Amino acid sequence: MDSSTGPDNHESTVEDDVESTVLLDLSSCQLRDLDSVELPPSLNELDLTANRLTALDPRISHLSNLKKLSLRQNLFTDDGVLPLxxxxxxxxxxxxxxxxNQLKKIPDVSIFKMLLVFDVSFNEISSLNGLSKVSNTLKELYVSKNEVTKMEEIEHFHELQILELGSNRLRVMENLENLSTLQELWLGRNRIRSIxxxxxKCIKKLSLQSNRLTSMTGLEECVALEELYLSHNGITKMEGLSTLVNLRVLDVSSNKLTEINDIENLAKLEDLWLNDNQIPSLDNIAEAVAGSRETLTTIYLERNPCANSPNYVSTMRGIFANIQQVDSEMFA
Incomplete structure (x- = not known):
């Protein structure tokens, strides 16, 4: 990296905005330590993303106004973050x-009684043990791209709105009962077999892409759902969708579907991804998507037999009054 990205060039990033937030951005400076850096006691945010840090500078512990600390993309091990x-x-x-970083377990962050966002994604964590000590004030929890095998120690997160556990080794969806405020649940790239x-009932966004689903039953009561991502599974039938009247985005691409079912009354649907399935013909598509003929703006059907039909794109444009995109073809 060019030396012009060194810490001296980031001095000007300590600045006050209209809310008097004082931010020090030292991202991408290739720092191995903070010895050459001044840490103003008024700091509210400290961003140390993309450096080569292995140890925490003890001066950080005196920044009593600190609200946001990013140690993303460094070389921290479990021992390295222990002082926290x-x-x-x-x-x-x-x-x-x-x-x-290089964490193998959930670090002890129990002293942070006002924590709202906690992100330990892209580490080597094999268990969620330790989450029970994390404050119940938490609103966003990110543990994607680890080696977690079980959803546990999350029951006390009554304020949680976003839970990201994608790219792990989960087989079962469990222990979600108490997360009554949860709005987004991201579980793609796991080994889950059933929903x-x-x-x-309050989930608005749900991703179960690239799992081992063969059925989409289990969603019927999620009436608040707005975005549903179920691509790259082994689902053979569209079902349990008719009650999801707030659905705007539905992605069931790369499954084993042969028909379009159970979405005829979804009047808010805008994006429908059905590509890479086995839908044979366009004969009944107008009826199958009757409720969203006015709202649908994007539809993907490529790599289905029906996409080889004569005048395929013009047929789609004739059915959907406000369509803006059919597969990769966009319209003004």
Whole structure:
């Protein structure tokens, strides 16, 4: 990296905005330590993303106004972040990002009683053990791209709105019952065989892409759902969708579907992804998507037998009054 990206060039990033937030951005400076850096005591946000840090500078522990700390994309191990558990002067931290390091377990962050965002994605964590000590104030939890095998120690997160556990080794959806405020659940690239939302009805975004589903049953009561991503599974039938009247985006591409079913009354549907299935013909598509003929703006059917029909694109444009895109072809 060019030396012009060194820490001296980031001095000007310590600045006050209209809310008097003081940010020090030292991202991408290739720093091995912070010895050459001044840490103003007024700091609210410290961004150390994309450096080569292995140890925490003890001066950070004295930044009593600190609300956001990003240690993303460094070389921290479990021992390297251990001091955090005793740094009481910064216990009012709202956001802690440890994404893309070398952690093997959930670190002890129990002193942060006001934590809202906690990110330990892209590490080598094999278990969620330790989450029970994380504050129940948490609103966003990111543990994607690890080696987690079980959804556990999340029951106390009554305020949680976003849960990201994609790219792990999960086989079962469980222990979600208490997450009554959860709006987004991201579980793509796991080994889940069936949908079980444990009674939750307020989910707005759900991703189960690239799992081992053969059925989409289990969604019927999720009436708040707006975006549903089920691509790259083994689903053979569209079902349990008719009650999802708020659905705007439906992605069931790369499955084993032979018909378009159970979406005829979805009047808010805007994006429909059906590509890479086995739908044979366009004969009944107008009826199958009757409720969204006015709202649908994007439809993908490529790599289905029906996409080889004569005048395929013009047929789609004739059915959907406001269509803007058919497969990769866009219209003004």
């Amino acid at each position: 558990s005793t740094w009481h002067p910064i216990s009012a931290l709202h956001e802690l990002v440890l994404r893309d 079980n939302l444990c009674g939750l």
